[in-house]
């Protein structure tokens with residue numbers, strides 16, 4: 001049996017959840033509401049994260065533009081995403097919401113610009 005401690009981040013209370021994992025049999029304790037159970041089960045079975053990062057910009061007031069995924073992608077794909085973003089070079093002007101990658105890894109989510117960069 002494996003035991004894991006997970007902090008629920010679904011609300012500011014931050015419940016400390018303890019999970020006992022026996023194959024497909026998972027027992028969750030310490031959650032104050034059902035959202036905590038759902039969060040813990042997702043963390044165990046299919047952890048996902050919204051990713052924020054930067055991409056290079058040429059000809060702009062700033063050399064970088066911040067970007068983020070429009071939804072939580074599988075945690076196991078984060079390294080591949082960071083590698084992909086290293087290859088990106090946008091030309092200023094760069095606008096908020098500008099799509100850098102569409103339907104990233106078939107996730108249904110995009111990578112979009114979150115900070116505009118004006119032309120120099």
Ligand code: SF4
Nearest residue numbers: 008011014015033036
């Ligand atoms: S389990 Fe419920 S009450 Fe506790 S942090 Fe998660 S959402 Fe908040």
